[in-house]
Amino acid sequence: MWEVALSTGVVPISTEPAELSAAFESALRAFFASRRELIDPVGGDFAAAVRHLEEFVLRGGKRIRPAFAWTGWLGAGGDPAVDPVSASGVLQVCAALELVQACALIHDDIIDSSHTRRGFPTVHVTFADRHTSHGWSGEAAQFGSAAAILLGDLALAWADDMVREAQLDPAAVARLAPVWSAMRTEVLGGQFLDIAGEASGDESVEAALRINRYKTAAYTIERPLHIGALLAGADASLIEAYRTFGTDIGIAFQLRDDLLGVFGDPSITGKPSGDDLREGKRTVLYAVALQCADASAPGAAQRLRDGIGTDLSDTEVDDIRRTLIDLGAVDDVEHRIGTLTARALTALDSSSATPPVKDRLRAMALAATSRNS
Amino acid sequence: MWEVALSTGVVPISTEPAELSAAFESALRAFFASRRELIDPVGGDFAAAVRHLEEFVLRGGKRIRPAFAWTGWLGAGGDPAVDPVSASGVLQVCAALELVQACALIHDDIIDSSHTRRGFPTVHVTFADRHTSHGWSGEAAQFGSAAAILLGDLALAWADDMVREAQLDPAAVARLAPVWSAMRTEVLGGQFLDIAGEASGDESVEAALRINRYKTAAYTIERPLHIGALLAGADASLIEAYRTFGTDIGIAFQLRDDLLGVFGDPSITGKPSGDDLREGKRTVLYAVALQCADASAPGAAQRLRDGIGTDLSDTEVDDIRRTLIDLGAVDDVEHRIGTLTARALTALDSSSATPPVKDRLRAMALAATSRNS
Numbered sequence: 001m002w003e004v005a006l007s008t009g010v011v012p013i014s015t016e017p018a019e020l021s022a023a024f025e026s027a028l029r030a031f032f033a034s035r036r037e038l039i040d041p042v043g044g045d046f047a048a049a050v051r052h053l054e055e056f057v058l059r060g061g062k063r064i065r066p067a068f069a070w071t072g073w074l075g076a077g078g079d080p081a082v083d084p085v086s087a088s089g090v091l092q093v094c095a096a097l098e099l100v101q102a103c104a105l106i107h108d109d110i111i112d113s114s115h116t117r118r119g120f121p122t123v124h125v126t127f128a129d130r131h132t133s134h135g136w137s138g139e140a141a142q143f144g145s146a147a148a149i150l151l152g153d154l155a156l157a158w159a160d161d162m163v164r165e166a167q168l169d170p171a172a173v174a175r176l177a178p179v180w181s182a183m184r185t186e187v188l189g190g191q192f193l194d195i196a197g198e199a200s201g202d203e204s205v206e207a208a209l210r211i212n213r214y215k216t217a218a219y220t221i222e223r224p225l226h227i228g229a230l231l232a233g234a235d236a237s238l239i240e241a242y243r244t245f246g247t248d249i250g251i252a253f254q255l256r257d258d259l260l261g262v263f264g265d266p267s268i269t270g271k272p273s274g275d276d277l278r279e280g281k282r283t284v285l286y287a288v289a290l291q292c293a294d295a296s297a298p299g300a301a302q303r304l305r306d307g308i309g310t311d312l313s314d315t316e317v318d319d320i321r322r323t324l325i326d327l328g329a330v331d332d333v334e335h336r337i338g339t340l341t342a343r344a345l346t347a348l349d350s351s352s353a354t355p356p357v358k359d360r361l362r363a364m365a366l367a368a369t370s371r372n373s
Numbered sequence: 374m375w376e377v378a379l380s381t382g383v384v385p386i387s388t389e390p391a392e393l394s395a396a397f398e399s400a401l402r403a404f405f406a407s408r409r410e411l412i413d414p415v416g417g418d419f420a421a422a423v424r425h426l427e428e429f430v431l432r433g434g435k436r437i438r439p440a441f442a443w444t445g446w447l448g449a450g451g452d453p454a455v456d457p458v459s460a461s462g463v464l465q466v467c468a469a470l471e472l473v474q475a476c477a478l479i480h481d482d483i484i485d486s487s488h489t490r491r492g493f494p495t496v497h498v499t500f501a502d503r504h505t506s507h508g509w510s511g512e513a514a515q516f517g518s519a520a521a522i523l524l525g526d527l528a529l530a531w532a533d534d535m536v537r538e539a540q541l542d543p544a545a546v547a548r549l550a551p552v553w554s555a556m557r558t559e560v561l562g563g564q565f566l567d568i569a570g571e572a573s574g575d576e577s578v579e580a581a582l583r584i585n586r587y588k589t590a591a592y593t594i595e596r597p598l599h600i601g602a603l604l605a606g607a608d609a610s611l612i613e614a615y616r617t618f619g620t621d622i623g624i625a626f627q628l629r630d631d632l633l634g635v636f637g638d639p640s641i642t643g644k645p646s647g648d649d650l651r652e653g654k655r656t657v658l659y660a661v662a663l664q665c666a667d668a669s670a671p672g673a674a675q676r677l678r679d680g681i682g683t684d685l686s687d688t689e690v691d692d693i694r695r696t697l698i699d700l701g702a703v704d705d706v707e708h709r710i711g712t713l714t715a716r717a718l719t720a721l722d723s724s725s726a727t728p729p730v731k732d733r734l735r736a737m738a739l740a741a742t743s744r745n746s
Contacts, residue, residue: 035558038554038555038558038559038562039558039562042558042559042562042563042566042583042587043566043583044565044566044569044570044580044583045565045566045569045573046562046565046566046569049565049569103526107522107523107526110518110519110522111515111518111519111522111523113515131572134572134573136572136573136574137571137572137574138571138572142484142486143568143572145483145484145518146483146484146568147565147568147569149480149483149484149522149525150480150484150561150564150565150568151565152522152526153476153480153525153526153529153561154558154561156526156529156530157529157533157554157557157558157561158558160530160533161550161554161557164550164554165550165554170543177534177537177538181411181530181534181537181538182411184530184534185408185411185412185415185527185530185531186411186415188523188526188527188530189411189412189415189419190415191523192417192418192419192422192520192523192524193415193416193417193418193419195516195519195520195523196417196418196419196422196520197417198510198511199504199507199509199510199511199516200418200507200509201509201510207417210415210416210417214415
């Protein structure tokens with residue numbers, strides 16, 4: 001077990017997921033504490049709203065993005081035992097990814113009109129409920145969205161502040177800058193493609209893969225690993241290997257998510273079964289199924305287009321599941337996951353990442369692509 | 374006339390507002406051009422959406438925040454003729470304030486359900502219209518809000534990128550960081566107080582002044598001047614003078630805006646007369662009027678509470694105008710503007726700002742507080 005000095009004290013660091021998450025959460029808690037001198041003078045209800053943001057950030061989530069960034073740093077030779085000061089800064093940058101993610105989730109939940117997140121009411125629902133319980137004037141839903149827009153903005157601004165205050169050495173700052181920029185632009189681009197594709201009814205496999213690439217793969221795995229590597233001063237070949245690995249595993253991760261969204265066991269995933277079908281989510285699974293059906297089974301294509309995105313009964317969900325299997329779409333997606341995972345692991349194996357980190361990334365890759373929740 | 378080297382070429386700089394605005398716009402245009410290598414690979418409709426963001430940023434606005442920041446830098450001894458490289462970086466930081474402002478406006482327009490901005494449809498309305506004209510599926514209004522949330526986020530993230538890429542020297546970066554952080558947190562705090570105050574029906578003068586302080590004064594004048602001063606390495610006494618001047622003029626600016634929102638000539642302000650009354654905007658003017666009425670004219674208090682925030686006829690607007698005058702609220706607000714402006718100018722006069730900049734800031738202060746549009 002390593003120990004890293006943080007402004008809040010000393011935090012144990014290892015590659016154990018639970019300990020790592022605790023370290024990221026300590027860094028986030030310290031950052032929120034450091035904002036009080038800015039928040040308190042503003043007064044009014046702002047401090048209470050920020051406390052809700054802090055709770056939202058700290059009360060759940062798998063910390064997958066910081067974990068990939070930190071592991072990427074270790075794999076490129078970063079060592080908290082050798083350089084605890086750098087390690088502390090790196091830890092802070094990794095944790096800041098959770099603030100970008102907080103913005104993405106809070107704003108996405110407004111966009112999707114989602115009611116729950118991580119087992120709690122979403123931020124916009126929480127503030128709408130406060131409006132109602134106080135008997136305030138105006139529309140509760142509009143107040144909830146307004147508050148959530150502003151708190152998402154705050155999380156995004158603070159992500160940058162947290163990186164800026166990480167006390168990295170100037171060379172590391174310079175290496176990090178373009179990739180930090182790219183990551184934020186890419187995830188917003190991916191989200192935009194997602195809403196535009198859903199509105200325009202783009203049914204192509206290519207469009208669904210493109211959304212996966214930018215909304216999920218780049219943002220969740222590729223860029224976090226890239227950031228970790230750059231902070232450690234990795235060479236171009238390791239960065240290239242990480243990016244191949246990250247893109248492929250990131251897309252495979254989303255493909256697994258798509259399968260679980262239709263076929264997952266609700267008692268394990270925590271999400272009502274078939275919800276992705278009722279919401280009309282434009283997944284690669286769905287795009288492949290339509291492509292197959294258009295070529296060979298026009299009746300099935302019609303049934304899919306008529307059913308998906310509507311308030312399906314459980315029996316209808318079962319029918320669509322069978323159709324997806326019969327069309328070969330499930331096999332196709334499983335095959336894609338297998339191919340992507342194999343290519344990712346080949347890139348990882350032949351890279352210069354340290355052996356323990358290769359083992360760890362292999363385990364993370366398999367957990368992301370073979371999971372059942 | 375000075376000339377400053379920018380990545381796009383050479384831009385003329387003077388303290389003339391029109392030339393300054395042109396220089397900020399060149400910097401913004403160059404920044405947007407530099408994003409293409411991130412945007413184009415994302416593909417789909419993202420590039421078109423970003424072009425709309427660029428149009429939004431470039432097609433209007435008084436560039437008041439960058440102008441105060443630039444003038445603050447000049448007044449603290451910044452000199453483009455002596456150090457054109459620093460000047461170019463400072464110009465870029467100043468221009469980046471317009472990207473923070475783009476986020477604030479785009480998100481505020483969603484929050485307020487505003488339809489027009491700078492004489493054009495607001496961003497969320499533009500994207501809702503696109504949805505309708507393409508005959509896309511789902512609700513046009515929801516798509517419009519979603520697109521505007523994401524483009525506002527992008528503007529906010531890019532503001533930070535633009536500052537980070539300004540190639541300031543490391544000492545200037547370190548001085549800038551905490552104030553850049555404070556400014557973004559303060560404006561979001563001020564916006565939050567605004568929506569919370571409107572919902573809870575807070576009628577106090579203190580609450581209205583607090584919103585002015587953070588949503589307008591700090592963000593529009595105080596912090597931009599502060600940023601300019603820090604970039605020039607100003608001493609503590611000049612910073613203190615700038616901040617007093619900026620806070621007082623910023624609040625006075627908003628008080629003038631409040632008066633114009635009720636009494637302004639629509640042919641000059643470009644806004645329908647009485648709109649602030651129909652929207653139920655919680656201004657200091659309104660809070661002072663209620664305070665006076667509650668003390669001495671309960672009937673008038675009732676009429677104000679019943680009328681403001683409703684669909685008033687022109688005659689009813691006229692009645693409320695007369696009530697505000699008769700209660701002494703207009704005189705009170707004019708008196709506040711006068712006191713704040715006098716205190717601001719005293720702080721400016723006794724500061725170490727360069728004489729030409731004192732003249733310029735005095736003119737900007739009077740323009741901000743004595744305007745009729």
